[in-house]
Amino acid sequence: MTPTRRKIHRTAVAIGLLAALGGCASLPPPTSELGTVEATISVAATPDGQRYAAADLEKARAELRSAQAAMAKQDYEQARAWAAMAQADADLARAKGRASGARNAVAVKTRENEDLRHRLLDQEPLQ
Amino acid sequence: MNRCFGHDAGGRPGAPLARSGAAAWVLALVVAALLPFAAALAAPPQDPDLQRLSTELAQLDADPMLGPLGAVDRMKAHQALDAMAQTYPRSDDRKQALYIAERRVATARFAAQADLAEHQLDQLDRERDKILLEASRRDADRARQEAERLRLQNKAREEENQRTQAEREAQQQQAAGLANDASEEARALAEARAKAAALAQQEAALDAGNPAGASREPRGASFVLPGAAFAPGKAILRGDARARAQVKAVVAFVQAHPGVSIRIEGHTDNRGNAQVNLTLSQQRADAVKDVLRAAGIPASRLQAVGIGGEQPIASNATAPGRERNNRVEIVAVRR
Numbered sequence: 001m002t003p004t005r006r007k008i009h010r011t012a013v014a015i016g017l018l019a020a021l022g023g024c025a026s027l028p029p030p031t032s033e034l035g036t037v038e039a040t041i042s043v044a045a046t047p048d049g050q051r052y053a054a055a056d057l058e059k060a061r062a063e064l065r066s067a068q069a070a071m072a073k074q075d076y077e078q079a080r081a082w083a084a085m086a087q088a089d090a091d092l093a094r095a096k097g098r099a100s101g102a103r104n105a106v107a108v109k110t111r112e113n114e115d116l117r118h119r120l121l122d123q124e125p126l127q
Numbered sequence: 128m129n130r131c132f133g134h135d136a137g138g139r140p141g142a143p144l145a146r147s148g149a150a151a152w153v154l155a156l157v158v159a160a161l162l163p164f165a166a167a168l169a170a171p172p173q174d175p176d177l178q179r180l181s182t183e184l185a186q187l188d189a190d191p192m193l194g195p196l197g198a199v200d201r202m203k204a205h206q207a208l209d210a211m212a213q214t215y216p217r218s219d220d221r222k223q224a225l226y227i228a229e230r231r232v233a234t235a236r237f238a239a240q241a242d243l244a245e246h247q248l249d250q251l252d253r254e255r256d257k258i259l260l261e262a263s264r265r266d267a268d269r270a271r272q273e274a275e276r277l278r279l280q281n282k283a284r285e286e287e288n289q290r291t292q293a294e295r296e297a298q299q300q301q302a303a304g305l306a307n308d309a310s311e312e313a314r315a316l317a318e319a320r321a322k323a324a325a326l327a328q329q330e331a332a333l334d335a336g337n338p339a340g341a342s343r344e345p346r347g348a349s350f351v352l353p354g355a356a357f358a359p360g361k362a363i364l365r366g367d368a369r370a371r372a373q374v375k376a377v378v379a380f381v382q383a384h385p386g387v388s389i390r391i392e393g394h395t396d397n398r399g400n401a402q403v404n405l406t407l408s409q410q411r412a413d414a415v416k417d418v419l420r421a422a423g424i425p426a427s428r429l430q431a432v433g434i435g436g437e438q439p440i441a442s443n444a445t446a447p448g449r450e451r452n453n454r455v456e457i458v459a460v461r462r
Contacts, residue, residue: 088230095237102244120262
């Protein structure tokens with residue numbers, strides 16, 4: 001191996017390192033992530049969501065606030081981390097609200113159908 | 128997840144491929160030495176949280192009801208577990224990865240439950256539609272049955288009405304000779320009555336020594352009740368068998384002419400006071416009218432007139448002639 005080749009190798013490694021650092025530094029602020037979190041929270045904040053996933057919603061909101069604070073300090077890495085957690089809590093709140101609401105509706109409709117069947121079909125059997 | 132580890136573990140033992148004997152032996156030894164290391168790499172990760180969450184997610188995947196549901200959130204949960212596995216054993220961002228993975232796995236379960244419940248809601252809606260459809264079908268059936276029942280009831284009532292009507296008509300005919308032109312039976316009945324009347328008339332005529340009896344004149348069929356049926360000089364019908372047969376013949380004659388007006392003419396011979404004769408003839412006609420009314424012929428069809436001795440049908444010079452002139456004629460007035 002000639003000294004020239006070793007020099008070239010070193011330069012390449014340095015360039016690669018710089019490029020990697022540059023890449024890290026040039027990570028964009030998680031603006032769209034925060035927007036998605038906000039949208040998910042507003043979708044999850046249905047009456048069912050408020051009722052069955054109030055704690056998760058509150059966590060998501062608090063994490064969103066932390067993310068926004070990190071954004072203001074231009075700490076995008078922190079902001080991204082808070083946003084990911086907020087998104088997880090918002091998604092959980094939304095799924096909980098959906099599941100509870102749908103389960104309640106199933107119970108109500110099952111009763112309604114039984115009542116309807118009883119009133120319309122069972123009482124006066126057709127000869 | 129050990130998916131990423133499995134890859135690495137599979138790659139290592141496949142590497143040694145040598146031809147020469149000595150080199151092969153050396154390589155075999157190396158592989159033997161490496162194997163436990165590979166096994167260690169392939170073994171499940173030692174992160175208890177990851178194991179717990181992986182088991183939870185695997186149970187959800189295996190659930191016969193929830194397994195195929197909530198696919199998007201399930202995928203996100205798997206990704207979160209993969210990301211968490213990448214952080215092990217580093218602890219700097221493991222806490223955050225665990226926090227997210229916990230929530231993603233829970234979200235996957237709730238999402239699957241929500242999908243299941245929403246699917247059940249769809250089924251319940253369909254069931255409700257079916258119930259309503261069946262109810263309306265039964266309503267329609269009931270309405271049809273009710274309509275059919277009413278139709279049959281109406282029909283029965285109509286038939287009953289017709290029967291009652293027919294019976295009433297038959298009774299009227301029996302009593303008054305009213306024939307229902309529309310009714311075949313009534314016509315047959317009337318014909319039978321006419322025949323009976325004709326026979327009775329002939330019988331009466333023979334009895335009365337009056338072969339003329341009923342005759343067909345231009346003014347209409349007529350029947351002659353001989354004056355001998357009355358007490359002499361009076362308007363009272365005799366009670367003897369002969370007179371009764373003659374009266375019966377009169378009734379039969381009238382019954383044989385249903386629905387037509389009946390003109391009852393009283394006649395006398397020309398002896399005695401004309402005014403007295405006129406009065407007597409009227410009274411005799413009235414007496415016959417009473418008999419016919421008693422037999423059920425409506426009075427509206429009956430007209431009784433006294434004519435006196437004005438219209439003799441035989442000579443008043445002889446006793447038999449005078450006896451023939453003394454009569455009550457019952458005329459079925461042609462319409």
